[in-house]
Amino acid sequence: MTYFKPRSEETDELSAFERKLVKSLKCSGHLFPETDDEIRAFDQHFSKEIKASGKNIPNPAALLAKGRVDKMWTVKTEIDESVKENLAQAAREGKEIPDEIKRKMIDDRNNAKKK
Numbered sequence: 001m002t003y004f005k006p007r008s009e010e011t012d013e014l015s016a017f018e019r020k021l022v023k024s025l026k027c028s029g030h031l032f033p034e035t036d037d038e039i040r041a042f043d044q045h046f047s048k049e050i051k052a053s054g055k056n057i058p059n060p061a062a063l064l065a066k067g068r069v070d071k072m073w074t075v076k077t078e079i080d081e082s083v084k085e086n087l088a089q090a091a092r093e094g095k096e097i098p099d100e101i102k103r104k105m106i107d108d109r110n111n112a113k114k115k
Contacts (some may be wrong), residue, residue, distance in 0.1 A: 023038065026038045026041075026042070027041035027042055027045060028042075028045060029042055029045070029046060
Protein backbone atom coordinates (compact mmCIF):
# COMPACT_ATOMS: atom_id res chain seq x y z
CA MET A 1 0.00 0.00 0.00
CA THR A 2 1.23 3.48 -0.80
CA TYR A 3 1.47 6.39 1.60
CA PHE A 4 -1.95 8.02 2.19
CA LYS A 5 -2.04 11.40 0.41
CA PRO A 6 -5.47 13.01 0.29
CA ARG A 7 -4.54 15.94 -2.02
CA SER A 8 -6.29 15.98 -5.41
CA GLU A 9 -3.09 16.49 -7.39
CA GLU A 10 -1.55 13.39 -5.83
CA THR A 11 -4.46 10.95 -6.24
CA ASP A 12 -2.87 9.46 -9.37
CA GLU A 13 -0.30 7.76 -7.12
CA LEU A 14 -3.00 6.11 -4.97
CA SER A 15 -4.44 2.65 -5.54
CA ALA A 16 -8.05 2.28 -6.66
CA PHE A 17 -9.12 1.45 -3.10
CA GLU A 18 -7.31 4.49 -1.70
CA ARG A 19 -8.93 6.78 -4.30
CA LYS A 20 -12.37 5.43 -3.38
CA LEU A 21 -11.58 5.84 0.32
CA VAL A 22 -10.46 9.45 -0.14
CA LYS A 23 -13.57 10.25 -2.22
CA SER A 24 -15.81 8.62 0.38
CA LEU A 25 -14.17 10.55 3.22
CA LYS A 26 -14.59 13.82 1.35
CA CYS A 27 -18.22 13.16 0.42
CA SER A 28 -19.09 12.21 4.00
CA GLY A 29 -17.44 15.30 5.50
CA HIS A 30 -14.42 13.64 7.10
CA LEU A 31 -12.06 15.37 4.65
CA PHE A 32 -12.66 18.70 2.94
CA PRO A 33 -14.30 18.19 -0.46
CA GLU A 34 -12.26 19.80 -3.23
CA THR A 35 -14.04 19.19 -6.52
CA ASP A 36 -17.53 20.22 -7.61
CA ASP A 37 -18.64 16.57 -7.61
CA GLU A 38 -17.36 16.04 -4.06
CA ILE A 39 -19.12 19.20 -2.87
CA ARG A 40 -22.40 18.11 -4.53
CA ALA A 41 -22.12 14.65 -2.93
CA PHE A 42 -21.42 16.29 0.46
CA ASP A 43 -24.44 18.59 0.06
CA GLN A 44 -26.68 15.63 -0.85
CA HIS A 45 -25.39 13.58 2.07
CA PHE A 46 -25.87 16.35 4.65
CA SER A 47 -28.75 18.36 3.14
CA LYS A 48 -31.14 17.62 6.04
CA GLU A 49 -28.55 18.53 8.67
CA ILE A 50 -27.55 21.71 6.83
CA LYS A 51 -31.18 22.88 6.57
CA ALA A 52 -31.94 21.95 10.18
CA SER A 53 -28.90 23.79 11.53
CA GLY A 54 -30.14 27.06 10.04
CA LYS A 55 -33.30 26.89 12.15
CA ASN A 56 -31.28 27.09 15.37
CA ILE A 57 -29.48 30.30 14.43
CA PRO A 58 -31.16 33.35 15.98
CA ASN A 59 -32.07 36.34 13.86
CA PRO A 60 -29.07 38.73 14.02
CA ALA A 61 -31.30 41.82 13.69
CA ALA A 62 -33.30 40.74 16.75
CA LEU A 63 -30.09 40.17 18.71
CA LEU A 64 -28.78 43.63 17.80
CA ALA A 65 -32.13 45.23 18.65
CA LYS A 66 -31.81 43.98 22.25
CA GLY A 67 -28.73 46.12 22.73
CA ARG A 68 -26.00 45.25 25.20
CA VAL A 69 -26.92 42.49 27.61
CA ASP A 70 -24.88 42.11 30.77
CA LYS A 71 -24.60 38.56 32.01
CA MET A 72 -25.21 38.13 35.69
CA TRP A 73 -23.16 35.23 37.00
CA THR A 74 -24.28 33.23 39.97
CA VAL A 75 -21.94 31.15 42.08
CA LYS A 76 -23.11 28.19 44.11
CA THR A 77 -21.68 28.68 47.58
CA GLU A 78 -23.34 25.62 49.08
CA ILE A 79 -20.93 22.87 50.15
CA ASP A 80 -22.05 19.26 50.12
CA GLU A 81 -20.73 17.97 53.44
CA SER A 82 -20.81 14.31 52.35
CA VAL A 83 -18.53 15.07 49.40
CA LYS A 84 -16.28 17.16 51.62
CA GLU A 85 -16.01 14.28 54.12
CA ASN A 86 -15.28 11.74 51.35
CA LEU A 87 -12.51 13.91 49.93
CA ALA A 88 -11.00 14.41 53.35
CA GLN A 89 -11.10 10.68 54.00
CA ALA A 90 -9.48 9.98 50.64
CA ALA A 91 -6.69 12.38 51.56
CA ARG A 92 -6.12 10.34 54.72
CA GLU A 93 -6.08 7.14 52.65
CA GLY A 94 -9.33 5.95 54.25
CA LYS A 95 -8.14 6.21 57.84
CA GLU A 96 -10.40 7.68 60.52
CA ILE A 97 -9.48 10.85 62.38
CA PRO A 98 -8.74 10.28 66.07
CA ASP A 99 -11.21 11.91 68.51
CA GLU A 100 -8.55 14.24 69.93
CA ILE A 101 -7.79 15.66 66.48
CA LYS A 102 -11.53 16.00 65.71
CA ARG A 103 -11.98 18.08 68.90
CA LYS A 104 -8.98 20.25 67.95
CA MET A 105 -10.41 20.78 64.44
CA ILE A 106 -13.81 21.81 65.86
CA ASP A 107 -12.14 24.24 68.27
CA ASP A 108 -10.06 25.73 65.45
CA ARG A 109 -13.16 26.14 63.27
CA ASN A 110 -15.11 27.80 66.08
CA ASN A 111 -12.19 30.14 66.83
CA ALA A 112 -11.97 31.10 63.15
CA LYS A 113 -15.69 31.92 63.04
CA LYS A 114 -15.32 34.23 66.06
CA LYS A 115 -12.72 36.37 64.25
